[in-house]
Amino acid sequence: MKSALRALRIGRVLLRYRLDDLLDGTPAERWLKLMRPFVPRAAEPSVAHMPRGARLRLALQELGPIFVKFGQILSTRRDLIPADIAAELTLLQDRVAPFDGEMARNIVELALGRGIDVAYASFDIVPLASASIAQVHAATLHDGREVVVKVLRPAIGKQIAADVALLESVAAIVERAHPSADKIRPREIVAEIENTLAAELDLQREAGNASLLRRNWLGSPDLYVPEVIWSHTAEQAMTMERVRGIPSDDIAALDAAGIDRKALAAKGVRLFYQQVFRDNFFHADAHAGNIWVDPERKADPRFIALDFGIMGQLSSDDQYWLAENFMAIFNRDYRRIAELHVQAGWMPAHIRIDELEAAARAVCEPYFTRPLSEISLAEVLAKLFRTAQRYELTLQPQLILLQKTLLNIEGVGRQLDPGIDIWAVARPVLEKILAERYSPQRLGAEFRKRLPEMITRAPEMPRLLHAWLQQQVEGRHELRMRSADVREIAATLGSLQRRIVASILGVGLLVVAAVLYALEAGGPQLLGVPVSTWIAAVGGLWALLAAWPRR
Structure with missing residues (x-):
């Protein structure tokens, strides 16, 4: 009953802003049209002439803070x-009415398990800022440090759970009725929204x-992150060092402070690539409200990061495929772009590479007729993804989140310096990170880190290899394969035997390297790298090349 009443209210708001045209051709649109005579238009006379995006934004704001977050x-x-x-939708702001300061005080006391006067020397019950899920209060610790306390809204978890349940019902209907539901994956979208909101509801996780x-980034001249006060942090309240800065989109204030905006814009682009490909941990909500500028550093400016509820990470495979796609775009290697999309598993193997190559060329070539300073890498990537959808691209939510972050970063960079050549700034950073990531020293360090696990599992290798070979000979694996997979294996059976032998040899070299490293404890070196590391690298590369899928 509650869900039905909530759905009815949502329908009324959608009709007030005449958003039923967004549901054109669906059963929901027919029901909404039946309700239209009974629902007055929004009071603003200009609503009828607004574009659909603006009307949707206003409707979400009227529905409340949770729909703003959605x-x-x-x-x-x-x-x-x-x-x-x-x-x-990117213009949606979290500026909502604050809840009572005394209630915030009670939530903090309950979360920390002690009185507010015991925890803080002072606590201002008037909030500094208020958003859809939490609000922020100024406070002072007993040692004199200025801090801010982020407090969850009361009963926000129940409200989100009710709205997510309603969204899940809508997703189930879309999954049954929409012709492209297998590509849109509505249930996964709702699950993604639910996971994002769940992360923002746990302030200890954000901390x-x-x-x-x-x-x-500790000690970095490029980015400052406030310190978390762990003794004053719990699931419903988080205390952090108080910082002061200028929002990165306040150009007038930055100029008045004497900030070198060109240097700052280049730093912003470099920071993004370093967070994604060096640290594999990036700020995924990097709009101007969450990215400030330190006003004390004029010639060598730095950013200040705020709000850490949405952070991004990629698997090592996604990092590799994405970095290689960027480099292929930089080099205008469209064949490589097409091959990477298939090899990454983002697209099915039956797609013709030449057709995908031609599609990638059609997307990218028009951009290269412009000055590089006018090209948006995020825009190119977005168009590539949209084009690839026609070729059965499987949506990758983690990459879309990164794409959105890249779009934000490029937007901030161009606001700070309209003439910035993002490609010229990004390319050397990415090349350096990739060179370091796949250097012999890095591979050696990874090998030494995994050495105990390899030694522990080494005695099991002969038994596992024998079991796998026996399955191959007896053909038991075919029961779990499609007929197309069986035909492909039959076509490559001759090379498979050679690859198995090469894989065994590669694994043997890894075991030799492990034993040698254990005996020599680093031992003799070649070009500054232990001999055991060289053997491990050769063995690992040999095994990898032997196992690499032939296309």
């Missing part, structure tokens, strides 16, 4: 919604994100 998250899925709507980001 809209903000949905704005990251530019692969699913039209560009005009996505652009409007952990802030702590890791601070550790990654």
Whole structure:
């Protein structure tokens, strides 16, 4: 009954802003049209002439803070919604009416398990800022340090759970009725929204994100992350060092402070690539409200990061494929772009590489007729993803989140310096990170880190290898394969035997390297690298090449 009443209220708001045209051709649109005579238009006379994106934004704001948050998250899925709507949803602001300061005080006391006067020397019950899920209060610790306390809204968890349940019902209907439901994956979108909101409801988790980001950039001249006060942090209240800065989109204030905006813009682009490909931990909500500028550093400016509820990480495979795609775009290697999309598993193996190559060329070539300073890498990547969807691209939510972050970073960079050549700034950073990531020293360090595990598992290798070979000979694995897979194996059976032998030899070299390293404890070196590391690298490369899929 509650869900039905909530759905009825949502329907009324959608009709007031005449948003039933967004549901054109669906059963929901027919029901809404039946209700239209009974629902007055929104009071503003200009609503009828507003574009659909603006009307949707106003409707979400009227529905309340949770729907504002839904809209903000949905704005990251530019692969699913039209560009005009996505652009409007990015304008949604979390400036909502604050809740009572005394109630905030009680929540903090309950969360920390002690009185507010015991925890803080002072606590201002008038909030500094108020958003859809939490609000922030100024406070002072007993040692004199100025801090801010982020407090969750009361009963926000129940409200989010009710709205997510309603969204899940809608997703189930879309999954059954929409012809492209297998590509849109509505249930996964709702699950993604739910996971994002769940992360923002746990302020201890957000504090952990802030702590890791601070550790990654401690002492950096490029980025400052406030310190978390762990003794005053719990699931419903988080205390952090108070910082002061200028919002990164306040150009007049930055100029008045004498900040070198060109240097700052280049730093912003470098920071993004370093967070993604060096640290594999990036701020995924990097709009101007969350990215400030330190006013004390004029010639060598630095950013200040805030709000760590949405952070991004990629698997090592996604990092590799994405970095290689960037480099292929930099080099205009469209064949490589097509091959990477298939090899990464983002697209099925039956797609013709030459057709995908031609599609990538059609997307990218028009951009290269412009000056490089006018090219948006995020825009190129977004168009590549949209084009690839015609070739059965499987949506990758983690990459879409990164794409949205890249779009934000490029937007901030161009606001600070309209003439910035993002490609010229990004390319050397990415090349350096990739060179370091796949250097012999890095591979050696990874090998030494995994050496205890390899030695522990080494006695099991002969038994596991024998079991696998026996399955191959008896053909038991075919029961779990499609007929197309069996035909492909039959076509490559001759090379498979040679690859098995090469894999065994590669694994043997890894075991030899492990034993040699254990005996010599680093031992003799070649070009400054232990001999055991060289053997491990050769063995690992041999095994990898032997096992690499032939296309």
